[in-house]
Amino acid sequence: DQQVKQNSPSLSVQEGRISILNCDYTNSMFDYFLWYKKYPAEGPTFLISISSIKDKNEDGRFTVFLNKSAKHLSLHIVPSQPGDSAVYFCAATMQTGANNLFFGTGTRLTVIP
Amino acid sequence: NAGVTQTPKFRVLKTGQSMTLLCAQDMNHEYMYWYRQDPGMGLRLIHYSVGEGTTAKGEVPDGYNVSRLKKQNFLLGLESAAPSQTSVYFCASSSGASSYEQYFGPGTRLTVT
Numbered sequence: 001d002q003q004v005k006q007n008s009p010s011l012s013v014q015e016g017r018i019s020i021l022n023c024d025y026t027n028s029m030f031d032y033f034l035w036y037k038k039y040p041a042e043g044p045t046f047l048i049s050i051s052s053i054k055d056k057n058e059d060g061r062f063t064v065f066l067n068k069s070a071k072h073l074s075l076h077i078v079p080s081q082p083g084d085s086a087v088y089f090c091a092a093t094m095q096t097g098a099n100n101l102f103f104g105t106g107t108r109l110t111v112i113p
Numbered sequence: 114n115a116g117v118t119q120t121p122k123f124r125v126l127k128t129g130q131s132m133t134l135l136c137a138q139d140m141n142h143e144y145m146y147w148y149r150q151d152p153g154m155g156l157r158l159i160h161y162s163v164g165e166g167t168t169a170k171g172e173v174p175d176g177y178n179v180s181r182l183k184k185q186n187f188l189l190g191l192e193s194a195a196p197s198q199t200s201v202y203f204c205a206s207s208s209g210a211s212s213y214e215q216y217f218g219p220g221t222r223l224t225v226t
Contacts, residue, residue: 004155032213043117043203043217044156089155099144099213100171103155 003027004092006104014112019077021107023090026071030092034101035064035075038087047088048075051095080111115139117218119204125224126194134189134221136204142216143209145187146171147179149200150220156203162187194225 005024013019023033031052036044050057050064050073057064063076077084090104120135136145144163148156158171162181176198178190187206191198201222205215 002155006155034213036217041219043205043219045217046214049213093213095213099207099215100146100158100161101156101213101215102172103148103157105153105155 002105004090004102004104006090006107008107009105010108010110012110012112013080015082016079019080019084019109019111021075021088021109023073023104024071025092027092027102028071029094030102031095032093033064033066033073034091034093036089036091038089038106044089082111082113085109085111117204117206117216119202119218119221121221122219123222125226126191127226128195130194131190131192132194134202136187136189136218137185138206138216139185140206140208140216141184142206143184144207145181146205146215147177147187147189148203148205149173150203151200159189196225199223199225
């Protein structure tokens with residue numbers, strides 16, 4: 001059973017506009033969340049993360065928002081650039097043990113120049 | 114610094130054949146992981162290791178074995194390949210219990226006919 005869900009397989013956005021990628025989770029034990037970016041024929045690369053004690057974390061053009069009551073997080077990219085075109089994976093973990101990550105199915109973002 | 118490397122990049126096997134995928138990291142990381150990625154499924158954890166000489170099962174361990182004889186290497190074995198094991202395999206590593214960010218290799222595309 002998928003514990004982390006990304007319900008939008010794809011998203012297209014004009015360059016310069018905001019991209020919003022969404023992620024939902026079902027396991028209330030998850031307390032740390034990460035976003036990864038993946039280009040074709042490469043491994044995922046870490047983008048940004050957030051702990052459950054926060055509701056927002058910013059890093060340059062990337063901001064992650066966490067709504068614990070709704071078990072929902074989102075990644076905002078502003079302004080979007082053509083180089084942001086990639087597949088974005090949401091992942092969750094529990095801050096105990098081996099830090100195993102549970103991944104969503106990914107959202108393919110296309111930024112149109 | 115090569116980071117995480119995987120060997121081979123591509124492989125085609127016949128049903129019943131065996132093979133070993135090699136993962137190596139040069140970051141002196143304690144934890145290492147093997148994932149598989151299938152279309153529409155995201156990344157799923159096969160096995161992981163929290164230190165040299167230790168291994169543990171992940172979400173989808175059946176049909177695979179692993180060994181971590183040296184800290185820098187994590188091997189994934191398929192004893193008798195099946196078409197259901199056709200997938201892209203990613204290895205990852207992280208520094209330890211206090212770090213949730215995992216660094217991924219470029220992947221191995223395996224096809225079992």
